[in-house]
Amino acid sequence: MAQTASNMVALGTTAPDFYLKDTNSNDWLSYKDTKGELGTLVIFMCNHCPYVLHVLEELLMIANDYRIQGIGIVAISSNDALTYPQDGPVQMAEFAFTHNFNFPYLYDETQEVAQKYQAACTPDFYLFDKRDRLVYRGQLDDSRPGNGIPLSGTDLRNAIDGVIYNRRISNDQKPSIGCNIKWKK
Template sequence: MSNTLSNMIALGTKAPEFYLRDMKSGSESLSYADVKGEKGTLVLFICNHCPFVLHVITEIVMIANDYRVQGLGIVAISSNDIVKYPQDAPALMTEFAFENNFEFPYLYDESQEVAKAYEAACTPDFYLFDSQDQLVYRGQLDDSRPGNGISLSGSDLRGAIDGVLYNRSINPNQKPSIGCNIKWK
């Protein structure tokens, strides 16, 4: 299990555009504009097999369910090389989305260009943008990690989302996420 930290790109960075196939629906392709929320947008990089993702997936789904009805757009993206990691293949992404009750798109970044544009480094990697598509949070879900005994709360990410939704200040001192490295081609 790799312990890769997220790249802490500059706050204020404009959300990179994308147009990727949604594996949850299996047919349509979506852009950033399609998934953007009225009050903000959460872009997360995940995959099907990473132990860090599997550890937090229930909290991610709860966060999505709690906040999407409040005007937050949410999208998950998988950018892993499926030749070396076939467990992240598109058909299995569809299964993973349904098994975990995703109410948000799960996009496949086959070229890995979107991960590069976001400077994503690990799974899970979280990017929260405000209503003007400016990055306001890039960091960890919370302090819980597989095997460290700390319960999941989503406190760091939830605090940032609350800041976006309720026009509160967001602490610029953010802890990076940690997880498996993106499996580059």
Template sequence: MARTPSNIIPLGTIAPDFHLKDTNSNNEYSFEDVKGSKGTLVIFMCNHCPFVLHVLPEIIMIANDYRVQGLGVIAISSNDIEKYPEDSPELMTEFAFENKIDFPYLFDKTQEVAKAYDAACTPDFFLYDNQDLLFYHGQLDDSRPNNGIPLSGSDLRSAIDALIYNRSLNEQQKPSVGCSIKWK
């Protein structure tokens, strides 16, 4: 299980737009379609990564807790499905159903969206404000598979609370850590 950190991206960077197919609904979505009135959380993830599987229950709770408060939530898988067929769109649909993911789970076939975001790992969290500017790019919390620290979502939840309630946010943000995106 290789540990790849997320890339450092300047806060205030504008969210790249995209048009990708949702494996849950077969609809195509853009950033504009999924953005929330308070902000938008873009999560790069996949079906097979042990880091994603570890944090998925907390991701789903965060989505459920904050969407009602005006946060748009979307997940994107950009992995090469030739080398990692377990991340195919058909299996993404199944994965979303089995895990009760009811936010869009998009497939980035060309990997252009992951490159535009400079995503590096799964999970990789990008939180944008209501002006589509990067507000937070960091970890969910300190929990990792097998490190004994319980999931809390504390880092990401603090960032979302700061965004929604107009609080200041610590400029020091710990990068997310996970499996590398499987590039073609």
């Protein structure tokens, strides 16, 4: 498995807008449509990445725990579906259904949204506060496939708790590690 680290975009960056098709509902959604009352978590992921599959159970628990507390959650796949057909929109819908996603799973066919966010890997997490300012970008926790560290979601959960409870979020953030986004050639 090749490891790619997330780009550590400047904290305070305003959330880039998007208008993408949700593979769950077939609706077209913007950032505003997915925004939570207290904050918004944007996740770049895909169906086949072993790093995504490794964190998926914890990621779904985080979505269930925080969605009802005012955090908007949206996942986006930007992989080239011609080269990686398992990451196409039909397969995304099946993946979301199989894993009971309770949040939109958007397809970024042109890869423009991934470029706006400077996404580099899957999974890649971006947490914005209620003013749409980036307050966290980085890892879920220290667990990686094969390293023996159990999933906890500690880093991301602490950041989300900071947004919800208006706590200071440390600027000392570790990048996410995962598979590179599969860019079109």
